[in-house]
Amino acid sequence: MWLIMTALAAVITTAIWYVKAPEGKYKLGLLSLIFWGATLMWFVDHVMAYLAEGGEFFEINLDATLLGISVIIFALVIWEIALLVSDPRGVLKRMRKGE
């Protein structure tokens, strides 16, 4: 389930990045690459586990869904930290100056 959810997040983020491109102000490229990296790796993991052990390709249950949600939240947190560090709109800079 987390593979499907991460892949969906990757597709949506890439679409938003493309709409906003070539402007890379909000680091949407970073977010989509994070999601794509995880999607590709989990895809390999799922395929190899399926070929070796068989069974269900997708694990669809509450635990897998909660993991999918946690993964997306974690990726968004990483992206927001990167965004705050780069501060493209200068919001933190202005706050420090007391504006």
Next chain:
Amino acid sequence: MACFLVPAGVAIGTTVAQKVVESKEKKVGGEGTTKTGLSWSRKLSWLNKLLWGGTILLALEHVWHGEVVPWPPFLTAMENPAEVAPMLHEMATIGVGMAIFVTIVWAIIVMIVELKAKAMPEAKVKPISGGE
């Protein structure tokens, strides 16, 4: 078990490679080293983001499944000698497979970008931004 450690190792290598290439490009004094106007350091940064992003999210999944713990030896498979060999086997198969697959996808992306730039008339080729 610990398959994400292989892409993590590759990510460390590609990050170092990107820094080296970046400093060399600065010394030469131009970013646009290819027809697309994209430098190799920029292209390597895409690979780094794919590898690091995947590694970090996979690490979370391993923590979720209790395969990685915050105390030594950090990998639960290391606590039982019988699980060490399957862990190494998983790293050699799934881990290496992940790193190779991500690198192949990245190479395809780079190839497509280069081919698209070649197909464009010379006047329309501008440095691409936005990929971070």
